[in-house]
Amino acid sequence: MRLATICLRNLSHRKLRTSLCIFGVAIATCFIVAVGAITYRYVEIITELNIFFRGKIVVVPRDAIVIQGFPLGGTFPQSAIYDISRINGVRKVTPMVVVFEFNVRENPNVIPINVTIGLPVKEWPLIIGSATLKGRMPLKNSTDEVIVGCSIADQYGISVGSKINIKGREFNVCGIVEGPSALLTRSIIMGLEKAQDVFGYPLLINMAIVDFDNNAVQDGIASEIENNLKYVMALTSEERNILTKPIIDFAVSWGLTIQAILLSLSMVLTAIVGIMSVSERRKDFATLDALGARSSYIFRIILLENSITGFVGSLLGIVFGTIIAAFLASFYTTIPFNQFLSSLVSIPQPLYIVEVIGLVTAVCCVGGIIPAIKASKIRISEILKAEY
Amino acid sequence: MKIKTVDLTRIYKMGSSEIVAVNKVSIEVNENQIVAIVGPTGSGKTTLLNLIGLNDYPTSGKIFIDSIDTTLLPASERRKIRLFHIGFIFQSFNLLPTLTALENVELPMALAGKPEEEQKKRASELLETVGLSDRAYHRPKELSTGEMQRVAIARALANNPKVIIADEPTGELDSKTAKEIISLLFNISKNERKTVIAATHDEKIVNFADVIYTIYDGKIKLKMKNL
Numbered sequence A: 001m002r003l004a005t006i007c008l009r010n011l012s013h014r015k016l017r018t019s020l021c022i023f024g025v026a027i028a029t030c031f032i033v034a035v036g037a038i039t040y041r042y043v044e045i046i047t048e049l050n051i052f053f054r055g056k057i058v059v060v061p062r063d064a065i066v067i068q069g070f071p072l073g074g075t076f077p078q079s080a081i082y083d084i085s086r087i088n089g090v091r092k093v094t095p096m097v098v099v100f101e102f103n104v105r106e107n108p109n110v111i112p113i114n115v116t117i118g119l120p121v122k123e124w125p126l127i128i129g130s131a132t133l134k135g136r137m138p139l140k141n142s143t144d145e146v147i148v149g150c151s152i153a154d155q156y157g158i159s160v161g162s163k164i165n166i167k168g169r170e171f172n173v174c175g176i177v178e179g180p181s182a183l184l185t186r187s188i189i190m191g192l193e194k195a196q197d198v199f200g201y202p203l204l205i206n207m208a209i210v211d212f213d214n215n216a217v218q219d220g221i222a223s224e225i226e227n228n229l230k231y232v233m234a235l236t237s238e239e240r241n242i243l244t245k246p247i248i249d250f251a252v253s254w255g256l257t258i259q260a261i262l263l264s265l266s267m268v269l270t271a272i273v274g275i276m277s278v279s280e281r282r283k284d285f286a287t288l289d290a291l292g293a294r295s296s297y298i299f300r301i302i303l304l305e306n307s308i309t310g311f312v313g314s315l316l317g318i319v320f321g322t323i324i325a326a327f328l329a330s331f332y333t334t335i336p337f338n339q340f341l342s343s344l345v346s347i348p349q350p351l352y353i354v355e356v357i358g359l360v361t362a363v364c365c366v367g368g369i370i371p372a373i374k375a376s377k378i379r380i381s382e383i384l385k386a387e388y
Numbered sequence B: 001m002k003i004k005t006v007d008l009t010r011i012y013k014m015g016s017s018e019i020v021a022v023n024k025v026s027i028e029v030n031e032n033q034i035v036a037i038v039g040p041t042g043s044g045k046t047t048l049l050n051l052i053g054l055n056d057y058p059t060s061g062k063i064f065i066d067s068i069d070t071t072l073l074p075a076s077e078r079r080k081i082r083l084f085h086i087g088f089i090f091q092s093f094n095l096l097p098t099l100t101a102l103e104n105v106e107l108p109m110a111l112a113g114k115p116e117e118e119q120k121k122r123a124s125e126l127l128e129t130v131g132l133s134d135r136a137y138h139r140p141k142e143l144s145t146g147e148m149q150r151v152a153i154a155r156a157l158a159n160n161p162k163v164i165i166a167d168e169p170t171g172e173l174d175s176k177t178a179k180e181i182i183s184l185l186f187n188i189s190k191n192e193r194k195t196v197i198a199a200t201h202d203e204k205i206v207n208f209a210d211v212i213y214t215i216y217d218g219k220i221k222l223k224m225k226n227l
Helices: A003-013 A015-051 A080-085 A150-156 A192-199 A218-228 A237-280 A282-291 A295-333 A337-341 A350-367 A369-376 A380-387 B045-052 B075-085 B101-111 B116-129 B145-157 B175-191 B203-208
Strands: A057-061 A065-067 A070-072 A090-101 A114-118 A132-135 A145-149 A163-166 A169-178 A187-190 A207-212 A232-235 B003-014 B017-025 B034-038 B060-065 B086-089 B163-167 B195-200 B211-216 B219-225
Touching: A003 A015, A003 A295, A015 A237, A015 A295, A015 A350, A057 A218, A065 A237, A070 A090, A080 A090, A080 A207, A080 A218, A090 A192, A114 A192, A145 A150, A145 A163, A150 A169, A150 A337, A169 A187, A169 A192, A187 A192, A207 A218, A218 A232, A232 A237, A237 A282, A237 A295, A237 A350, A237 A369, A282 A295, A282 A380, A282 B075, A282 B101, A295 A337, A295 A350, A295 A369, A350 A369, A380 B045, B003 B045, B017 B045, B017 B219, B034 B045, B034 B203, B045 B163, B045 B195, B075 B086, B086 B145, B101 B116, B101 B145, B116 B145, B145 B163, B145 B175, B163 B175, B175 B195, B175 B203, B195 B203
Parallel strands: A114 A187, A145 A169, B034 B195, B034 B211, B086 B163, B163 B195
Antiparallel strands: A057 A207, A057 A232, A065 A070, A090 A114, A090 A207, A132 A169, A145 A187, A163 A169, B003 B017, B003 B060, B211 B219
16 A cells, blocks of 8 residues: 555545645645746746847936836937937937837726837838738838737737727728737837827937947947937946846845745645644554554655645646736736637746746645654554543 | 563653552563453553553563563664564554555555555455455445454454554443454464453453453552463
């Protein structure tokens, strides 16, 4: 007879308690997964923003909050483009307007739900890059054509040739862009002048991309831009990463703290249930001892029972957690829940799932140490003395 | 297997007071003997059996098993003796409630690390010996008290021990069932040449015993031999 058989029988014998304990672990795991998946995705989106403008200098307003070169707030005059382009070594300067939409159902939200990017039509490949494009690029100098991200297109049933209305202006959708960046999938790309007109940035921009000669020193050009134009920051790739690191670190540490609290709760829960279970089964453990079971055998029974509880609880928690993560993402982004269903399995990454299962199982196993020590110390003489 | 105790004493401390459960008990049990330890409730029978069965440590005195002083043995050696050489039968059966009758009998063999097939085969044979082959897959709560004690007897014999220690084996049985259990236990013991040490109130057990020790207030008052 295997040890696992004894453990499974013990667990199934106390169905209600086992179910409640598994349910408790599942709830904790559920939130670990939900928090972890959201944090992971958030960090991933921020990190992947760095694929844009690699090897280029990004110029943004000095008073803006910058995430991987994309500014939140602030503007500077479009005329700055000419000042920058006169700097020695600068090959090309591309003006841009980037507007993050933070309103969800007319309420402000901390996570942007979509982004509008305005830049000269001929420079659109700078943003679209190697992403798949259904449809076509806009006609030269076209001012009423836009490309939209696939997620927005799916959400609103937009296809190539559709007409859309943005802040009272009508646009023709000439293309739909698909991944790999989450930013692109939630983007509306339009001409620079149109974006300035729609969002009220008359002759203002909030971003400029600076390309420079191969033999030019990136840091030197960035310093010169900042020296010449006091109201902007000129960020190299490395500086953009450095500026973003605290945001990523904050998100990760916030996620880890919540997960650590929930893991501790799982451990305490399984420890309490384990102690109760050992108290009730004192006679059984004493009998095992009398029959000649090693202390380690009794120890392993408890640890295995707790591990099974943790394993089953973590599996259930992952399923619930994924659904909750999708629900939260849907709530905060207005993207319909059913759009997440197709990609539900990829919301928590496979490696993260394995980590969570391993971690929750291990934590529940550790939670069994105190009950296991108690169980392995029970002797038949104490039980019989109490009986008679 | 020969068992001998010398001035065996067990004192329990209850707060500031001390209870002498077993007081300088010296007995001898020879191979294949059936020994009955009789005495009123609280006289120290169970404590004495726990000491002889190496489930408890004496406060003073010695227990020799085949001339080996077990009080000097480490816990691991004492455990091995319990596992391989002593079978226990308890008054309240002490079957594991989550396991079937067959699995309860397999348990000591599993603890001894015997192969699963051997466990199953031997357990089935033992259940047949105690007349419970048709109840092998029932859990203890589905069995009568008599059936539970039969399973306990089968479990005690699982590792083919030389000594059976039975603590009031008929204490929770009606007289008819008690009679059946006694004949079963002692017939098997005689046939398989086991040493049996039983604590009891039951006269029927006493009648079967080769030697009877009477214990009172932790002290052996009388030793008798059945003729």
